[in-house]
Amino acid sequence: MYDKLFPPKKVSLSNGKVVLQKRSRTPLILIVLIIAIIVSMKFTGFSFSVLFTNISSFFTIIGQMIPPNWSYLPKLWSALMDTIKMSLLGSLIGAIVALPFAVLASSNIIKSKTVVIIFKVILSLLRTLPTLVSALIATFVFGLGPMAGMVAIFLFTVSYVGKLLYEAIENVNMGAFEAMESIGMTRIQAFRYAVMPQVLPGYLSQSLFCFEGNVRYAAILGYVGAGGVGLLINEDIGWRDYPSVGMIILALVVTVFIIERVSEHFRKKLI
């Protein structure tokens, strides 16, 4: 299509041969990008003048967060623990539940096409739903509190670990599996001894990685009433109590950093 509108340039080489050089697509892509940017700026009301006149208030807020309000720490502690508990429990149960889901969604283990497709669709639908939205729904079903946050994290973990795991299972070397079946093992035994050892390190490492991310997500779930520090963040910003917000952020940064270090240590060991 593009080549018809802008015919390729003909280049005659020194030996008399004529070759076609296709026109670059760059101008077209640039024009589309610029139009998209302008339309988006219209839609979102982006204005540089507002940005430059008011951006100082953003830095004023950050300035007020330093130094953090240390006396806030005792009040923060239980919410922080709730956040960690929520993400730990959600990730753990989610990772365990992801295993059967992933097996049922991998086309080389399950022969029935319909089952595979159903489970793949379930996993990708779960993955599209943003965690905060599923937490919001969960608060209506399970009531306000960490239980709702746990459910939201659980759903996200199932979809995330499940997807990576079924991709790993589908890429596994099936030779060992077939050999074990041929010497008379059942399919489950063959899966346990031929496929599991191949995917296990990846599975554990993905689960740990997911847990790391979940701690960050869990921090904001409180905003919709699903327990943890999110509620405190919302309250304190509402009251413009920025030193306390600074304390919460500091505590979060430290917690996330520690969890990342620990999980990275174990992930390096696994691989």
Place this chain on the structure above:
Amino acid sequence: MTTVEKQLRNAPRNYWYTIIVTVIVIALFYWSTRGVISLKDIDAKGFKIAGNILSGIVHPDTALLFNITKQSVLYLLVETLAIAFLGTIVGGIISIPLAFLAASNIVPKPIAWLTRLLLIIIRTIPALVYGLMFIRVTGPGPFAGVLTIGLTSVGMLAKLYVDAIEELDTSVLESMTSIGCTTFEKIRYGIIPQLFSGFLSVTIYRFDMNMRDAATLGLVGAGGIGAPLLFAMQSYKWHQVGSVLIGLVVLILIIELVSNKLRSKLVKG
């Protein structure tokens, strides 16, 4: 002793390690169930609401889904898309200088280290906090959403850009110097071709993620589809909830599909 038995004996035995890790995991599991799992709040009402949400998804409010006013799902989805797109562009532009400042093969070690620390801090602060802060700057609306998405993108984009910069093949640059290329030519033909596709692929991936973030930012009043979802749920209008959820899921699936296609094309060249 046969070879098989010998091999079996040689297998590493770390029972203790396994047992200790298992005990720690079980202890953590037990500790985290305290105070989190409370089934007392789930009663008939909860199940009824769950049923209502499901029936709302099956019978969405089609009028809300397809008309073209400022309150319709379609308009709000386009707004969410615009927030995510513009935010990604803003984040990408800010990330490039930061990434060069954090690459240890370009700048001295202390500067690289400091920039990395800044990036870690930017990454850890949740998007909603930025959202609430930017609302103080620009007032509620999609503009605050764009700035938030831009800033949160910087944390991840700059980190992944740094990885690409540090893998730069410098022998290409050396050979260009040896045949007498100027600095500008070296940047244009030696550095940009190496970095461009990697940067673009990462940016498209981040755009995919930003779609989800942009959808949730509406909950704090930073524009997009989040706010109508929250209002519809709080007023128990399950048909509207259903149509918003359907629109959101379909849009995110389409974006994911397109972004995967584009990225696999980029990787294959």
